[in-house]
Amino acid sequence: MSKTEANANRHNVQGNHACALAAIAAGCRFYAGYPITPSSEVAERMSLELPKVGGVFIQMEDEIASMGAVLGASMGGLKAMTATSGPGFSLKQEHIGYGILAETPSVVINVMRGGPSTGMPTRPSQGDVMQARWGTHGDHTAIVLAPASVAEVYTETVRAFNLAEQLRSPVIVLFDEIIGHLVETIQLPAPESLQLIERKWADAPKEGYLPYAAGDDMIPPMPRPGDGYRSHTTGLTHDESGFPTQDPAKAEAMLARLINKVERHRDVVDAADMMATEDADILVVAYGTPARAARRAVKEAREQGIKLGLFRPITLWPFPERAFLAAAKSAKRIIVAEMNAGQLLLEIERIAGRERVSPLLRFDGEHIAPDEILDAVGKAA
Amino acid sequence: MTPESTNANNNDRRHEIRFAGSGGQGLQLSAKILAYALIGEGLYASQSQSYEPTSRGGLSRADLVIGPDEPDFPLATAADFILLLDQVAANDGAKIIKPGGTIITDQRLVPSPPSGDFRLLALPITDTAIAIGNPRIANVVALGVLNALAALASREALEAAVGALTPAKFRELNLEALKAGYGMAEAETAESAA
16 A cells, blocks of 8 residues: 555555455456556556566556466465456457356456447446457356456455355456546455455376366366366366267256356355345446446435435345345336446346336436436426 | 635535646646645545647646545536636636636736636746756646635645655655645635634
8 A cells, every 4th residue: 555545444445456456355366468548557556466466467468468368377276366448358358258168267357348349438438348258259247347346346346256156257346437547435355354355276196187177156166286186177068077078968957057156156256235125216237337326316315305215236146136126126217327338237127127217327428417317207297 | 714714524515626728837747646645635626627639738627526435526616616727728727717716826927817707716836846946846836826715635745645646856855835825725714814
């Protein structure tokens, strides 16, 4: 922690820096990346912090190589991370898919800016919600976390490493430019108070070892390099031996296990925040900066006697459907506020039905203000 | 009222402060110093910024939302105080002033100050900085004026924050700039009370 951030044990920290500090506290010891606005401060801070703890920082030649290096470092036994924004996130997708199939723990930070293409580098956006879900090809799971404050960037980055280790999967942390560049006062948790999860290492007999054989939890332990296990890793569909197969039963079993291992652990994956939902006539669904605007809107609406509530998914994917259904029970109208042309909107319409759902969308590079939410509520009431 | 009499520590109110001028004037640092002083007093500050991709010139803006806990919405929407140090910031920068709020402008660099439902104080901030010895400390003179009028952080906490966040070789100069800002605000308060 830098001296100019801390006063009386309280800290004024930028969102991107909080991400880097949390990664270090979570045990991340490898970073490979290619700087891109508005995420560059994550890389900058990692380059300062990693050498202090004996970690490795590499600025790679591009985003594709960065993601490759992160997966390689993770297979080598380190907790590893990269950070990027929209255009770089597109480039990383091929290797994110490899990480999902080869079950390689890793954390990918995407600080969202306006798109498509190079778009508006310094302006906020939430245009990568569907890219985070479906950016890589093929049927796959995605674990995507969406913090709404600097304090939550810290806690969700720690949680991303825990989920990556526990579930042997890439985990994406998605936040908008405003959260990335916002400086907020946070109380940093004592490192010893953090609950950190480490991946399961293989300890089965080496004879007949099957690197992708999983137990009841559906997560195969990883062979630690140097322990002497013979293992094979591929991006091709494989069986428990790790070698490619096109046997239909084995192919289906592999993909079903990858999907079900996340479903099996929804109790630790799902996270959502509810505010005044019990008796809400109108429910706002928002994440990231728009959720902060919604918090104020809910308080102001309640003062006016309007029964407004907020459902804020902290885990975006898989969408915390069960918590949402409970929060939306009494709502006659649901407003989805997001800084894109309607992405999470599709998921909410799927769950709640189109007739109950109204969009409040901005994709002009500006944030959604509390008054805009109140206006939309006024129209819906 | 004396400037220290309504320290934000003692009540529940939220304050929104905007620092606006041109790139290179040190306004991001002014906001950072104030936020640093405030968190030492147990408050929460959310600082957002906006600037154009040039290192000198172009609009530069730092906003602080201050309160007893994490604000629901971290961006400024109705500023109690706005500091304007350059004409380039005078139009857009003043839009979010709260009715009855205070806008402090630099006499030399904002020749056409905004007008409206707010108290306008046009003060010789840059001229004072030049008189002390360096126009580049105008941001700290302005910070002194602002904090004295807005009564946000205690003077001791602000002095300590200036000491912590500015280079050692300019520390004395910056503390002198802060003192000059306080003096200017006190003269203004005495004048409006008379």
